Amino acid sequence: DVKVTQSSRYLVKRTGEKVFLECVQDMDHENMFWYRQDPGLGLRLIYFSYDVKMKEKGDIPEGYSVSREKKERFSLILESASTNQTSMYLCASSIIEGRGPTEAFFGQGTRLTVV
Amino acid sequence: ELKVEQNPLFLSMQEGKNYTIYCNYSTTSDRLYWYRQDPGKSLESLFVLLSNGAVKQEGRLMASLDTKARLSTLHITAAVHDLSATYFCAVDPNTGNQFYFGTGTSLTVIP
Numbered sequence: 001d002v003k004v005t006q007s008s009r010y011l012v013k014r015t016g017e018k019v020f021l022e023c024v025q026d027m028d029h030e031n032m033f034w035y036r037q038d039p040g041l042g043l044r045l046i047y048f049s050y051d052v053k054m055k056e057k058g059d060i061p062e063g064y065s066v067s068r069e070k071k072e073r074f075s076l077i078l079e080s081a082s083t084n085q086t087s088m089y090l091c092a093s094s095i096i097e098g099r100g101p102t103e104a105f106f107g108q109g110t111r112l113t114v115v
Numbered sequence: 116e117l118k119v120e121q122n123p124l125f126l127s128m129q130e131g132k133n134y135t136i137y138c139n140y141s142t143t144s145d146r147l148y149w150y151r152q153d154p155g156k157s158l159e160s161l162f163v164l165l166s167n168g169a170v171k172q173e174g175r176l177m178a179s180l181d182t183k184a185r186l187s188t189l190h191i192t193a194a195v196h197d198l199s200a201t202y203f204c205a206v207d208p209n210t211g212n213q214f215y216f217g218t219g220t221s222l223t224v225i226p
């Protein structure tokens with residue numbers, strides 16, 4: 001079974017704090033993604049990575065950065081948390097095209113509240 | 116800008132009835148995915164559709180893909196309460212490295 005694990009289910013942080021959201025997958029997937037999910041807006045892609053040390057901006061990268069130092073781990077960083085970053089954050093991974101079905105597998109989500 | 120539109124956004128249906136959720140997308144793609152999300156939970160993969168005309172069925176759910184029309188459907192047959200959830204479609208443009216999601220359809224099945 002593919003397993004994508006996010007380090008926290010719930011987080012409460014103060015405005016201006018630096019926040020780290022960690023995600024680990026155990027299936028040797030090349031691609032990893034960070035989404036945020038807000039009511040009425042669906043899932044919006046923040047960043048994705050298709051290889052170690054590689055990253056690409058998604059649709060809403062402002063206020064976020066990412067780090068992928070190892071294949072299995074993809075971190076999302078909020079440099080200075082703001083209240084409009086209160087959201088559910090979902091990490092996902094997928095296999096590279098040609099190696100198998102390319103569906104994305106999701107972690108359990110981190111509900112972040114910035115106060 | 117790639118758009119993925121689902122309708123309806125909200126669906127309330129009685130047990131035993133049939134209904135269809137539609138997913139339209141604006142880019143060329145022959146890969147489409149359906150996911151289910153229960154309240155407070157993450158997304159669970161339901162179907163992977165990888166070619167024009169693909170049809171997949173699991174229990175009371177059946178998904179199909181028409182790449183020419185850029186349309187996928189999720190058909191619900193004889194709904195039961197356990198199907199209450201939010202359903203998302205996602206499109207993978209032919210770049211193979213991203214997934215674009217619709218806004219979701221919140222389904223409530225009423226006894």
